[in-house]
Amino acid sequence: MRSSSASPPTHRSWTRSGTYTMTQDSTNIPIMSVILRTSACAASSRPESMIDPIDLAATLVRMPSPSADAGGMRAVQQHVAGVLRDHVPEARICTGGEDRPWTLISVGPDARVPLFACHTDTVPVGDEKNWARDPHGGEIDASHLHGRGAVDMKGGLAAVTAALIRAAGEGAGGHLLLTADEEIGSLGAQRTGETIADLELTGIIVPEATSLGVRCAHRGAYWLRLIARGRAAHGSAPERGVNAVLRLAAALGPALKTAPLRHDEVLGTETASIGTFHGGDATNIVPASATATLDQRTVTEPAPLLEHWRRIDGIDEVETILDLAALRTDPHAPFVRSLPAPVDRAPVSYFTDGSVLQGFRPDVPIVVWGPGDPTQMHAVDERLEIIQLTEATDLFEQVLLSRP
Structure with missing residues (x-):
């Protein structure tokens, strides 16, 4: 049911009883109520079997x-x-x-x-x-x-x-x-x-x-998996190993600050955010690997971002998880x-x-x-x-x- 184009603007509100009350803005006088949850839509041309x-x-x-x-x-x-x-x-x-x-x-x-x-x-x-x-x-x-x-x-x-x-x-x-x-x-x-x-x-x-x-x-979405490698050792002798968690953690902060995030007049500025970080197998083992996932929202093709992360010292592998334009x-x-x-x-x-x-x-x-x-x-x-x-x-x- 629609009012004619000559009618004043209307205000519509929902009530808990399931009623749309439509009132004219100029007078606030109710002009139409449509019962949504009963079969009382006699004034409507639609079949009563319409889904709510x-x-x-x-x-x-x-x-x-x-x-x-x-x-x-x-x-x-x-x-x-x-x-x-x-x-x-x-x-x-x-x-x-x-x-x-x-x-x-x-x-x-x-x-x-x-x-x-x-x-x-x-x-x-x-x-x-x-x-x-x-x-x-x-x-x-x-x-x-x-x-x-x-x-x-x-x-x-x-x-x-x-x-x-x-x-x-x-x-x-x-x-x-x-x-x-x-x-x-x-x-x-x-x-x-x-x-x-x-x-x-x-x-x-x-x-x-x-x-x-x-x-x-x-914006598009460009997700990466960032992997750092180390060398396992007994937790009591960490100097004998290379801690992959520390390598990756040290690399991420500076790399985020220097990422070549671009700006578009319509889409805005690109963003980069670390979503997950995992590393190690047990508390008493120096971790041999660590992995972080990176969520980047892009305004254009992502090749410069990929190249940036591949150049970061402390990140040994970069894998593309998702690339949406x-x-x-x-x-x-x-x-x-x-x-x-x-x-x-x-x-x-x-x-x-x-x-x-x-x-x-x-x-x-x-x-x-x-x-x-x-x-x-x-x-x-x-x-x-x-x-x-x-x-x-x-x-x-x-x-x-x-x-x-």
Whole structure:
């Protein structure tokens, strides 16, 4: 249900009873209430079987799917595919990948339509004692959905699913690509190239958390494994050995300060951060090896960074773990300008599957645009505003109903 273009601006609010109350800003007089959780949508032209994105998101949060858990990710993908099949029997579903499952769901006419790319893994919960609520409880209070993955990105996935069902009811459609292991390097998306190569697409939307502002860029990710060698000796006679832990630890600080980090006017400045450090086999043995992992966020090709670390005294081996290119989309591209949301030229701080998908489809504009506060991503007590989830569903439906 939409007010006419001549109507005054409206304010929308969510109430715990499941009601959207819409009031005119100029008078604050209620003009419409839409009951989301009952069959009282008599004024709506949509079928009463429409899926509630809030309930679906809560269900997905209750399905643990940490990265590298193929069974958990597959279960999420199968559930979403089943929901779409139940509501849109003509939906076309293609699956693949054993250890890193993927699913492509196509709804509506086989024409130029958008593709939504959603990963189905989450980061680990960590120590559940640090959580105020069950991280897999999918609890809903007056304003938020709580739990691991609510923001990153099962809320966005639920909004897309509900929007596809609505759009199909009005003769429109689009594609939904579900991937695995995005959180550990977009490893699942790397297996979908052939699947999306021949799709006729207007654009690709990655519904990660952007507080519903459209973003067109993010830095790339270049991860390295840094290895130092030493010589083992008895812990009581350290002078007889070469301590690899001390060699590597001494090398890292100065090397980080001299790393050739570059700046880009759109993407910002590159960063470098040590993520892990491991060394030694036992307390009473001088460690013969030590390893650190390095997370670098890049604005262009990483060759100078690799060369820098290879030259550092105290680092004997450098291995590339991950190399994802930066995402850049023209904010003035017709598809981007057609989206019913403001475009923010600032990049998002994280990487997305968009890095991989742009390599497969350089001809298609890719944006990051979804519900949720980005500061909630990977956070303890992760939570998603319900109002953003419902608004995202409406916005995604508008995109699907628009014609190229």
